[in-house]
Amino acid sequence: MSNVTPDWIAVDWGTSNMRAWAMSASGTVLAEARSDKGMGELARDEFELELLRTVGDWISGPMTVVACGMVGSRQGWVEAPYASVPCPALPDGLARAPVQNPDLQVHVIPGIKQTDPADVMRGEETQIAGFLARNKNWDGVICLPGTHTKWVHVSADEVVSFQTFMTGELFATISEHTVLRHSLATEGWDDDAFSNAVEEAMARPERLAARLFSLRADGLLNDLSAVSARARLSGLLIGAELAAAKPYWLGQQIAVIGASGISKRYVDALALLHAPATQVQASAITVAGLTAAYQRLKG
Amino acid sequence: MSNVTPDWIAVDWGTSNMRAWAMSASGTVLAEARSDKGMGELARDEFELELLRTVGDWISGPMTVVACGMVGSRQGWVEAPYASVPCPALPDGLARAPVQNPDLQVHVIPGIKQTDPADVMRGEETQIAGFLARNKNWDGVICLPGTHTKWVHVSADEVVSFQTFMTGELFATISEHTVLRHSLATEGWDDDAFSNAVEEAMARPERLAARLFSLRADGLLNDLSAVSARARLSGLLIGAELAAAKPYWLGQQIAVIGASGISKRYVDALALLHAPATQVQASAITVAGLTAAYQRLKG
Numbered sequence: 001m002s003n004v005t006p007d008w009i010a011v012d013w014g015t016s017n018m019r020a021w022a023m024s025a026s027g028t029v030l031a032e033a034r035s036d037k038g039m040g041e042l043a044r045d046e047f048e049l050e051l052l053r054t055v056g057d058w059i060s061g062p063m064t065v066v067a068c069g070m071v072g073s074r075q076g077w078v079e080a081p082y083a084s085v086p087c088p089a090l091p092d093g094l095a096r097a098p099v100q101n102p103d104l105q106v107h108v109i110p111g112i113k114q115t116d117p118a119d120v121m122r123g124e125e126t127q128i129a130g131f132l133a134r135n136k137n138w139d140g141v142i143c144l145p146g147t148h149t150k151w152v153h154v155s156a157d158e159v160v161s162f163q164t165f166m167t168g169e170l171f172a173t174i175s176e177h178t179v180l181r182h183s184l185a186t187e188g189w190d191d192d193a194f195s196n197a198v199e200e201a202m203a204r205p206e207r208l209a210a211r212l213f214s215l216r217a218d219g220l221l222n223d224l225s226a227v228s229a230r231a232r233l234s235g236l237l238i239g240a241e242l243a244a245a246k247p248y249w250l251g252q253q254i255a256v257i258g259a260s261g262i263s264k265r266y267v268d269a270l271a272l273l274h275a276p277a278t279q280v281q282a283s284a285i286t287v288a289g290l291t292a293a294y295q296r297l298k299g
Numbered sequence: 300m301s302n303v304t305p306d307w308i309a310v311d312w313g314t315s316n317m318r319a320w321a322m323s324a325s326g327t328v329l330a331e332a333r334s335d336k337g338m339g340e341l342a343r344d345e346f347e348l349e350l351l352r353t354v355g356d357w358i359s360g361p362m363t364v365v366a367c368g369m370v371g372s373r374q375g376w377v378e379a380p381y382a383s384v385p386c387p388a389l390p391d392g393l394a395r396a397p398v399q400n401p402d403l404q405v406h407v408i409p410g411i412k413q414t415d416p417a418d419v420m421r422g423e424e425t426q427i428a429g430f431l432a433r434n435k436n437w438d439g440v441i442c443l444p445g446t447h448t449k450w451v452h453v454s455a456d457e458v459v460s461f462q463t464f465m466t467g468e469l470f471a472t473i474s475e476h477t478v479l480r481h482s483l484a485t486e487g488w489d490d491d492a493f494s495n496a497v498e499e500a501m502a503r504p505e506r507l508a509a510r511l512f513s514l515r516a517d518g519l520l521n522d523l524s525a526v527s528a529r530a531r532l533s534g535l536l537i538g539a540e541l542a543a544a545k546p547y548w549l550g551q552q553i554a555v556i557g558a559s560g561i562s563k564r565y566v567d568a569l570a571l572l573h574a575p576a577t578q579v580q581a582s583a584i585t586v587a588g589l590t591a592a593y594q595r596l597k598g
Contacts, residue, residue: 117509118516118523148478148512164516165508169477177472178465179447206504206542209464210416213447217417217463224417243505 004031008064009055010290012283013071014123015040018050019283022058025298027291031058039070039077047077048099051106065106066094066294068126068286072108082113082120086158089129090293109293112159119164124150127257130289131280132157140253143277145262147172149241151248163248165241168262171234180212180233183219188227191268194235198269201239211236238269249275258282303330307363308354309589311582312370313422314339317349318582321357324597326590330357338369338376346376347398350405364405365393365593367425367585371407381412381419385457388428389592408592411458418463423449426556429588430579431456439552442576444561446471448540450547462547464540467561470533479511479532482518487526490567493534497568500538510535537568548574557581 006022013019016038022031035054042050051065072080072095083091090109097106111122124144132138132154144150147169152162175184201208215233218224224232242249254270254277256263263279270277305321315337321330334353341349350364371379371394382390389408396405410421423443431437431453443449446468451461474483500507514532517523523531541548553569553576555562562578569576 113516113520115520118513118520120516120519163509164512166477166479166511167508170473170508170511173472173476174469177476178468180465204543205507206539208504208507208543209466209469209536209540210462210543212465212469213463214417217412217419220419221412221414221417237508240505241508244503244507244509 004058005060006030006058006063008066008294009058010287010294011051011065011067011071012069012123012126012286012290013047013067013076014038014069018054018071020051020055021287021290022055023287023291023294027288027295029287039073039075044077044098047071047097048101048104048106052101059103062103063105064294064297065104066109066290066297067097067106068109068290068293069123071097072111073122076108077106078108080108080110082111085112085114085162086160087112088157089125089132089154089159090289090296091125094293094297107293107297109290112162114162117163119162121150121152121162121164124152125159126289126293127282127285128152128154128159128289129292130285130287131255131257133288133292134285138253138255140255141248143245143249143254143256143266145256145258145266151245153248163245165245167237167241171237174212174233175230180215180229183216183224183226183229184233185226185230188230190225190228190231193228194231194265194268195272197232197235198239198242198272201236202243202273205240205243208236208240234265235269238265242269242273254278255280257285303357304359305329305357305362307365307593308357309586309593310350310364310366310370311368311422311425311585311589312346312366312375313337313368317353319350319354320586320589321354322586322590322593326587326594328586338372338374341376343376343397346370346396347400347403351400358402361402362404363593363596364403365408365589365596366396366405367408367589367592368422370396371410372421375407376405377407379407379409381410384411384413384461385459386411387456388424388431388453388458389588389595390424393592393596406592406596408589411461413461416462418461420449420451420461420463423451424458425588425592426581426584427451427453427458427588428591429584429586430554430556432587432591433584437552437554439554440547442544442548442553442555442565444555444557444565450544452547462544464544466536466540470536473511473532474529479514479528482515482523482525482528483532484525484529487529489524489527489530492527493530493564493567494571496531496534497538497541497571500535501542501572504539504542507535507539533564534568537564541568541572553577554579556584
């Protein structure tokens with residue numbers, strides 16, 4: 001039997017995997033667990049079993065679970081309907097997931113939607129709430145890089161507006177599924193190639209589809225290395241995104257919340273544009289957001 | 300035994316398939332054949348066998364074959380080195396492919412390269428040559444839509460400069476391999492959605508990655524249909540390309556050479572921008588270009 005006896009359990013359950021933390025009431029992490037069964041692989045009645053399989057040895061009596069992410073989507077454990085902007089990052093009204101185990105109470109945090117331009121987030125709202133819990137009265141713009149990068153305008157503790165860019169998914173799909181897969185390294189980095197590409201893309205963002213093919217042609221004709229081509233592709237895509245997101249970041253306080261590698265690329269690119277940004281580690285902030293939701297539930 | 304007795308054989312051998320035409324000396328098509336063995340599937344010593352398997356019953360004595368396309372790449376039957384711009388669409392110096400059969404002479408048309416910005420074409424040069432053979436003293440811009448769309452500036456019977464856009468491959472890979480695959484129909488069309496997207500992309504081309512995600516969000520929140528989303532994706536990508544290619548097409552005579560469906564989209568999009576373009580059927584033009592190469596060889 002486990003010697004971890006949490007007061008509650010925090011869960012971040014996304015499309016492709018799940019992370020859970022055994023928590024004290026005050027928000028200290030006691031233990032951590034993971035599963036590679038994401039929402040995408042589970043039917044509605046399989047979530048409870050997977051949760052118990054992953055964290056069952058933390059549970060020896062009544063237990064509160066607070067979860068965020070795609071677990072709350074229509075295809076998830078329970079649909080937690082979107083709140084509409086402007087709204088607090090943690091809107092009222094957690095959804096209760098259906099469970100068999102009488103000791104278990106599972107609360108799911110709603111996502112946030114915006115009607116015009118149409119946009120949705122699910123999971124990022126909890127990171128924003130965690131960031132705001134740690135940075136009281138912070139106004140500015142939060143960038144959350146990932147498969148679908150979000151730019152979020154925050155003011156007076158509310159999410160005012162946001163915009164999602166498919167940049168991360170474009171990078172992955174272009175790298176894996178187009179003719180450029182022959183020209184791109186799967187790892188390695190070239191700072192100069194990245195910086196030059198960011199600046200070119202900012203200056204003439206419409207040339208993206210032409211510059212993509214030039215990665216191939218520069219490899220064939222000018223010996224562009226596969227590592228430089230990879231950094232250049234990243235710079236072209238992030239540069240085009242920054243050109244479009246300029247109304248968000250220009251003249252604003254900026255925080256970048258995400259995995260360290262991709263976050264550093266955004267911070268570096270913003271620095272080239274004379275826009276200093278603070279880099280924030282994602283998983284600690286997610287736990288802080290789940291803790292804020294738990295404390296409101298219990299308060 | 301076949302009753303077709305051509306004077307020569309024209310071949311367009313691309314990455315994914317091959318087309319061949321039994322030809323009279325004057326350029327009349329007597330018969331046609333196809334193979335689904337493209338350059339991508341064949342080792343160097345397999346091309347001759349595949350050619351004979353496909354058109355062997357047209358051959359009863361010495362036979363000249365003129366071929367264009369990826370068959371002339373480094374991974375093809377024989378490398379036909381690129382000519383450099385500015386140059387005629389049919390540069391001098393056909394490459395001779397190695398053959399076992401003493402009756403067979405196979406000539407491969409070189410591609411064209413440009414050093415700065417780096418770019419290459421292979422196959423399109425033959426279509427351009429065919430178009431110019433039928434339209435003497437034509438100056439202007441030729442657009443060749445496809446997986447990798449080319450814009451080519453032609454003057455005084457020479458290719459002056461060109462630029463390749465990965466638009467077609469982006470459309471295919473985004474449709475098949477990203478989250479948008481859930482939001483896009485695989486066929487069907489919506490003219491208004493296409494036109495609006497072209498105009499939006501022309502006006503703010505840098506917003507591409509954000510507009511892509513909006514196809515998903517508009518489906519979730521605003522009931523955007525999968526058919527409209529497909530037409531909108533095409534419009535966004537073609538619109539961004541036309542924004543970047545504007546220095547090519549603005550104020551120029553324009554010919555669009557390609558398959559009829561995709562060519563019509565480019566002609567429609569150019570019409571929205573008050574740039575009338577002539578649509579030209581691709582395969583007849585390819586045969587005309589191969590014929591021009593044959594006649595020069597024999598002349």
